[in-house]
Amino acid sequence: MISPARIQAVVVVLVLISGLSLAATPYLLTKYYSASPEQNVEGVPFHITLLITQKNWYNSSIGYQDAYFVLQHGYLYSSADLTFPANRLILLTIINLENTTSPLNPGGNYDSVIGTLGNTIAVYNVQNVNSTLSPNGIHVSGGIQTSSVPANDISHTFTVIAGNILGNPVILNIPVEPLSVVQASFIFYHSGTYEWQCEAACGSGPTGWGGSTATPGWMMGTVIVS
Numbered sequence: 001m002i003s004p005a006r007i008q009a010v011v012v013v014l015v016l017i018s019g020l021s022l023a024a025t026p027y028l029l030t031k032y033y034s035a036s037p038e039q040n041v042e043g044v045p046f047h048i049t050l051l052i053t054q055k056n057w058y059n060s061s062i063g064y065q066d067a068y069f070v071l072q073h074g075y076l077y078s079s080a081d082l083t084f085p086a087n088r089l090i091l092l093t094i095i096n097l098e099n100t101t102s103p104l105n106p107g108g109n110y111d112s113v114i115g116t117l118g119n120t121i122a123v124y125n126v127q128n129v130n131s132t133l134s135p136n137g138i139h140v141s142g143g144i145q146t147s148s149v150p151a152n153d154i155s156h157t158f159t160v161i162a163g164n165i166l167g168n169p170v171i172l173n174i175p176v177e178p179l180s181v182v183q184a185s186f187i188f189y190h191s192g193t194y195e196w197q198c199e200a201a202c203g204s205g206p207t208g209w210g211g212s213t214a215t216p217g218w219m220m221g222t223v224i225v226s
C-alpha cells in the first residue's frame, strides 16, 4: 500500500521534473513565418530581418551548415518561404554571425549590389563600428554605403532571381561580408513567385553547392510577392 504522503512526494518530483524540462525549452523556436500585423500596415515601410547563423545541425552525413532565418519578435522562423508586399518600400536588415567566406558562383556579378534603391547597401562591420557611446552616439566610420564588396570577402548573398535557372534576371543581389550587419531598401514592383538563393558556395560537398545551398530554408527558398 502506497501512502498518500509517498504519492504526494512522487507528484512533487514529477512537477519539478516537468518544470525543469519546461525551463530547458529553447527560447528561440523555429516555425513558419508570416507577416505580422504591423508589417501589413499600408503606407509604412515593411521591415524584415534575416539572421544568418553558422553551424546549424543538418544531418549525420553532412554535419553542420549555415542557414538564413527570419528574426521576428525574438523568434527564429524558417526562411523557406519569404513573403513580401508588392509596390511597397521594404527595409531589409541582414545580420551575419558567420566569420568565414565562400567563393561566389561564377555565373554572375554577385559581388555587386543589384536591385536596391540607388543600388547600394549600408554595411556595418568590425572595421567601421566602435560601440563606445559618446554624446554623438556610437562612432561609425568607413565606407558604409557601398555598391559592391570585395568578391573574396563574402560569406553569403541574398539573391532573388526570376526562376532557378542560371541566366534568369537577378532582381535583387545583396552580398554579405563576414560578421556584418547589412541594411538595404528596395521595392518589388511585380507580384509573383521567385526564388531566393545564396550565390556563395557555402554548402557541403566538393563544390559547396550541396546541403544548405540546395535546401529550402537554409541557403535558398521561395520569395512570394503579393
Ligand SMILES: [Cu+2]
Pocket (backbone or CB within 6 Å): 066, 155, 156, 157, 198, 199, 200, 201, 202, 203, 219
Ligand atoms: Cu550562403
